[in-house]
Amino acid sequence: MSKSEYIIQVKNIVKTYNGRKVLNDISFALKRGELLAILGPPGSGKTTLLKIIAGLIKQDVGDIIIDGRIVNDLPPYERGVSLVFETLALYPNMSVYENIASPLIAEKKDKEYIDKRVGEIAKLLKIEHILDRKADKLSGGERQRVAIARALAKEAEIYLLDEPLSNLDAKIRYALRTEFKKLKSILGKTIILATSDPIDALALGDNVILLFNGAIIQEGRPSDVYYAPRNISIARYLTGNVLNEVSISIDSYGKSVSVDAGQEFSIDPYFLKVLREVSETSITLASYADACIIDKSIESCSGIKIAGEFIGYEYRGSEYLIYARKNGRIFRSLRTNLPNVTFGEKVDVCIPHTNALLFSSKTGDLIR
Amino acid sequence: MKRNQYTRPLILYRVRKLLKFALLIAILIVYLIPIYGMFSLAFKPRAEIYSGLFELTRITLENFEEAYRYGAYSAITNSIIVTVGGVAIALVLAILASYAFSRFAIKGKNILMFYILSTRMMPPITLIIPIFIMFFNIGLKGTYLGLILVYAMMSIPLSIWMIKSFIDDIPKDIDQAALIDGHSTMFILFKIIIPMVIPGIAASAAFAAIMLWNEFLFALLLSGVDTKPTSVLLSSIRGERGFNWGRVAAIEVIYILPIIVLVFWLQKYMLRGLTFGTVRR
Numbered sequence: 005m006s007k008s009e010y011i012i013q014v015k016n017i018v019k020t021y022n023g024r025k026v027l028n029d030i031s032f033a034l035k036r037g038e039l040l041a042i043l044g045p046p047g048s049g050k051t052t053l054l055k056i057i058a059g060l061i062k063q064d065v066g067d068i069i070i071d072g073r074i075v076n077d078l079p080p081y082e083r084g085v086s087l088v089f090e091t092l093a094l095y096p097n098m099s100v101y102e103n104i105a106s107p108l109i110a111e112k113k114d115k116e117y118i119d120k121r122v123g124e125i126a127k128l129l130k131i132e133h134i135l136d137r138k139a140d141k142l143s144g145g146e147r148q149r150v151a152i153a154r155a156l157a158k159e160a161e162i163y164l165l166d167e168p169l170s171n172l173d174a175k176i177r178y179a180l181r182t183e184f185k186k187l188k189s190i191l192g193k194t195i196i197l198a199t200s201d202p203i204d205a206l207a208l209g210d211n212v213i214l215l216f217n218g219a220i221i222q223e224g225r226p227s228d229v230y231y232a233p234r235n236i237s238i239a240r241y242l243t244g245n246v247l248n249e250v251s252i253s254i255d256s257y258g259k260s261v262s263v264d265a266g267q268e269f270s271i272d273p274y275f276l277k278v279l280r281e282v283s284e285t286s287i288t289l290a291s292y293a294d295a296c297i298i299d300k301s302i303e304s305c306s307g308i309k310i311a312g313e314f315i316g317y318e319y320r321g322s323e324y325l326i327y328a329r330k331n332g333r334i335f336r337s338l339r340t341n342l343p344n345v346t347f348g349e350k351v352d353v354c355i356p357h358t359n360a361l362l363f364s365s366k367t368g369d370l371i372r
Numbered sequence: 373m374k375r376n377q378y379t380r381p382l383i384l385y386r387v388r389k390l391l392k393f394a395l396l397i398a399i400l401i402v403y404l405i406p407i408y409g410m411f412s413l414a415f416k417p418r419a420e421i422y423s424g425l426f427e428l429t430r431i432t433l434e435n436f437e438e439a440y441r442y443g444a445y446s447a448i449t450n451s452i453i454v455t456v457g458g459v460a461i462a463l464v465l466a467i468l469a470s471y472a473f474s475r476f477a478i479k480g481k482n483i484l485m486f487y488i489l490s491t492r493m494m495p496p497i498t499l500i501i502p503i504f505i506m507f508f509n510i511g512l513k514g515t516y517l518g519l520i521l522v523y524a525m526m527s528i529p530l531s532i533w534m535i536k537s538f539i540d541d542i543p544k545d546i547d548q549a550a551l552i553d554g555h556s557t558m559f560i561l562f563k564i565i566i567p568m569v570i571p572g573i574a575a576s577a578a579f580a581a582i583m584l585w586n587e588f589l590f591a592l593l594l595s596g597v598d599t600k601p602t603s604v605l606l607s608s609i610r611g612e613r614g615f616n617w618g619r620v621a622a623i624e625v626i627y628i629l630p631i632i633v634l635v636f637w638l639q640k641y642m643l644r645g646l647t648f649g650t651v652r653r
Contacts, residue, residue, distance in 0.1 A: 060548045081554035093545035097567040110554035158553065
């Protein structure tokens with residue numbers, strides 16, 4: 005059999021539990037050395053999908069093809085996959101060394117080789133100093149590293165990572181994410197990463213698959229998914245439900261445009277033209293917080309400008325999330341400094357047309 | 373102390389605490405008096421046996437020498453042999469069975485589990501005649517092995533239920549991780565699962581050991597002259613001239629000590645065993 009260009013192909017996978025379809029016709033393919041992020045809310049079927057690929061759960065329908073070979077009936081250890089469990093699943097009674105060495109012991113490698121390989125991996129993941137510690141005596145971040153180390157110790161074609169960055173506090177999470185990127189480029193391995201955090205998926209994935217209720221609803225490069233979410237619920241999910249939204253109605257002649265957020269708004273001529281070209285009469289205009297501008301007074305706004313009221317801010321590590329309100333709608337803007345305003349003061353909200361997303365109000369689908 | 377709205381409840385709280393404490397002390401005394409009496413009798417000279425339960429003027433070991441002559445030490449040895457043997461066989465089988473029940477998809481698993489437990493529900497005396505005839509015919513009556521086998525049978529059900537609950541508490545992800553690493557089921561059981569359920573194994577060993585150590589009915593009918601355990605010896609204690617209470621008490625002291633040591637040693641595991649299934653670790 006000639007080697008296909010894909011290291012793994014997943015074809016039409018269906019899995020049903022007690023009459024409920026947890027995975028519905030899942031297909032995708034992955035090239036060698038790529039990182040695929042499977043993004044979906046908890047319960048969307050990510051873990052089940054990874055366990056099916058690993059051979060721990062049997063699919064009802066569909067094929068898993070790894071390196072040109074159908075592996076449907078192969079036990080986990082013959083599939084050439086390694087998995088980091090969401091629960092980490094370290095062996096608590098064993099030391100960190102024994103945990104990492106476990107797959108090598110199973111392969112009956114000699115002691116010298118095991119020592120060398122465990123040492124290398126421990127160095128890579130910066131856990132050399134805890135090799136003698138018992139696995140149940142580690143901190144959350146250390147356990148995460150040990151779990152990744154154990155998975156890497158196994159020579160596999162594909163590494164599956166189930167929520168590798170969850171259950172960690174923000175600081176360690178951030179550090180691990182950065183490190184993970186480095187690790188990925190050093191190792192050059194094929195990785196499938198399941199996560200419920202859009203930031204992880206968009207930051208780490210070469211490609212992203214959005215899995216909702218057991219079905220793939222969008223796939224593509226992170227920037228494609230981010231800047232062209234197929235519908236408004238995806239856009240909301242990607243921002244963690246902090247999407248700026250306004251409803252816009254256009255009269256049937258395309259002459260007048262009104263924004264539900266109130267009368268005090270202005271639209272720049274270019275954007276007005278764009279809106280009139282849209283065939284729908286009622287649309288939702290959405291914008292991410294990093295594209296939206298909130299400031300005391302904005303002179304020129306090439307998009308929609310709404311006069312709102314400053315209601316608060318959150319400090320987000322290196323940036324501030326500024327909140328403004330207009331007629332019950334909340335607008336959020338991400339910026340590096342605080343605007344020079346007090347609570348309740350009037351501010352301008354500007355949604356530039358460049359990164360604005362237009363969705364049909366009826367179906368929620370992306371129009372432009 | 374200034375009187376305020378909290379004063380009355382505080383007094384009430386203290387009185388209640390005191391009452392609870394007094395009640396506990398009273399219960400403790402009720403439980404400990406017979407044990408004290410047993411120890412005091414065991415160390416009393418024979419001439420002073422009827423001088424009262426509590427007076428202990430002179431400590432002597434003559435009752436223990438008497439007990440030795442009466443065969444108490446070989447009876448204790450027999451008790452140890454049959455108890456340890458029964459517990460050991462029960463544990464080996466129960467560990468294997470409970471792992472299978474916990475992890476494998478077995479048809480009719482719940483019914484089987486209930487069936488195993490139900491064997492403990494019938495009165496043991498109903499089994500004694502068939503077992504006696506069976507053992508007599510195949511030559512197991514009067515042997516250690518015979519009693520050990522019956523004892524293993526008696527302790528398997530509870531051990532399976534208890535150890536299974538401990539294995540159930542271990543996330544299945546750990547087994548699956550080992551499968552991906554490429555380990556065999558036996559490796560997973562012996563190197564990963566068993567070390568994690570040692571407390572459970574210890575707890576069920578302790579419960580089984582206590583039950584078997586105290587067992588009387590099967591021991592009475594199935595043991596022979598040389599294999600008689602302590603419980604049977606104690607029942608046939610009447611001496612040539614009435615009861616020799618000092619000797620009885622001495623044998624009882626020797627009989628009770630291993631269990632006390634065992635309970636104190638495995639106390640924390642046994643507590644966890646009693647609450648099994650109710651506490652998440």
